[in-house]
Amino acid sequence: MSHYKLTYFNLRGRGEIIRYLFAYSGIKYEDYRIEWADWPSIKPTIPFGKVPILEIDGVIIHQSLAIARYLAKENGVAGKTPLEQALVDAIVDTIDDFMSMFPWAEKDHDVKQRVFDDLLTNTAPGLLQDLEKFLGNKNWLVGESLTWADFYWDVCSTTLLSLKSDLEDSNPKLWVLKRRVQALPAIAAWIQQRPKTIL
Numbered sequence: 001m002s003h004y005k006l007t008y009f010n011l012r013g014r015g016e017i018i019r020y021l022f023a024y025s026g027i028k029y030e031d032y033r034i035e036w037a038d039w040p041s042i043k044p045t046i047p048f049g050k051v052p053i054l055e056i057d058g059v060i061i062h063q064s065l066a067i068a069r070y071l072a073k074e075n076g077v078a079g080k081t082p083l084e085q086a087l088v089d090a091i092v093d094t095i096d097d098f099m100s101m102f103p104w105a106e107k108d109h110d111v112k113q114r115v116f117d118d119l120l121t122n123t124a125p126g127l128l129q130d131l132e133k134f135l136g137n138k139n140w141l142v143g144e145s146l147t148w149a150d151f152y153w154d155v156c157s158t159t160l161l162s163l164k165s166d167l168e169d170s171n172p173k174l175w176v177l178k179r180r181v182q183a184l185p186a187i188a189a190w191i192q193q194r195p196k197t198i199l
């Protein structure tokens with residue numbers, strides 16, 4: 001039995017997709033949440049100096065999407081064929097490109113608020129419309145079964161709704177999908193038990 005240790009902050013952020021995959025797989029792992037005060041002393045010990053990282057029996061994987069893709073493949077939710085896996089990656093990257101546009105670490109509150117508001121008001125609607133069209137009348141974003149693209153949509157849309165709740169007023173199929181993911185017993189249980197954080 002492998003030993004898994006996830007290292008990230010006490011945030012959903014870029015760590016939550018990994019936590020979803022562990023919850024779905026039922027595999028036990030250490031969910032180590034770095035205290036902000038400890039980060040300066042921990043950062044130099046981390047390869048490439050960024051988190052999340054996942055240690056698997058001492059082997060360190062960095063980059064949240066690489067970690068998630070590994071766990072998805074190990075647990076049958078990466079896509080059933082290479083073509084489906086490519087579509088999953090394309091959707092995940094599309095969502096991640098948008099999430100990466102936010103200046104999460106901006107120190108100037110006014111600058112941060114202005115960029116966040118612009119992205120949420122002027123960029124998010126187009127992205128959601130494209131995702132709604134891609135989903136169409138399917139139950140899941142890719143193929144005919146759950147993949148980690150569906151998990152990623154739920155993880156990231158939770159944060160987007162926390163920032164702009166009226167995003168839920170358009171693109172109804174996307175919000176039906178969100179509820180379908182959150183109704184999965186393992187995901188529902190994780191959401192109920194996880195530490196409550198703003199982001």
Ligand SMILES: CCC(=O)N1CCc2c(cnn2-c2cccc(F)c2)C1
Binds near residue numbers: 104105
């Ligand atoms: C100081 C750092 C911080 O506040 N956060 C880190 C990044 C982040 C947060 C919430 N979502 N999110 C995120 C999720 C997926 C992709 C991505 F680029 C970003 C909060």
